[in-house]
Amino acid sequence: MKNHKHVHTSRFPIRWGDMDAMGHVNNSTYFRYLEQARIEWYGAIRPPGMAGMETVVVNAHCTFHKALKYPGNLEIRTFAGSPGRSSFEIIQEIRLENDPDTIYATGGSKVVWVIPETGKSTPIPDDIRKLMMPEDSQ
Numbered sequence: 826m827k828n829h830k831h832v833h834t835s836r837f838p839i840r841w842g843d844m845d846a847m848g849h850v851n852n853s854t855y856f857r858y859l860e861q862a863r864i865e866w867y868g869a870i871r872p873p874g875m876a877g878m879e880t881v882v883v884n885a886h887c888t889f890h891k892a893l894k895y896p897g898n899l900e901i902r903t904f905a906g907s908p909g910r911s912s913f914e915i916i917q918e919i920r921l922e923n924d925p926d927t928i929y930a931t932g933g934s935k936v937v938w939v940i941p942e943t944g945k946s947t948p949i950p951d952d953i954r955k956l957m958m959p960e961d962s963q
Contacts, residue, residue: 829904829916830959833866836922839897849892856887859917859932862901870956880936881944883912887932898922905957911946912937913957 837858845851867880893899900922906914916933920926938949949957 828959829906829914830957831902832905832956833862833869833903835862835865835899835901835903837861837899839893839895839899841895843893844895849894852887852889855889855893855919855930855932856885858899858901858919859885859887859934862903862917863915863934863936866903870953879939879941881939882934883937885932885934887930889930891927891929893919893921893929900925907959908949908954908957910948911939913949 839850843850843854898921900920902918902920904916904918906916912935914933914935916931918928919930919932920928937946938953939945940947
């Protein structure tokens with residue numbers, strides 16, 4: 826993925842309750858999967874003293890390539906784009922662990938680093954920024 830660095834892989838099961846009346850995972854559930862993977866990545870990179878700064882999603886998207894069905898174990902690969910001053914793009918691929926070559930959906934979001942009390946954007950901390958930069962630009 827050009828200009829995006831693989832930063833995290835999440836794995837979790839499809840739940841029976843994720844299915845809809847058509848017998849496949851409901852489209853809105855894909856956004857929950859993407860959110861779960863994004864939050865897991867944040868938890869993995871957030872230093873303990875980072876309280877007081879958060880991210881907000883300013884847009885989110887998902888393209889559905891192939892229907893997911895229960896049962897199955899998901900693998901969601903998260904890629905971060907080169908960060909700007911306070912924002913960055915996340916691209917994610919939803920796959921199945923037993924079918925890792927098939928992308929079932931692609932999605933992502935644009936995220937802005939903010940100070941929660943004010944809602945104002947703030948620069949991405951340098952240590953977090955470095956985690957998102959492609960190896961050839963560090």
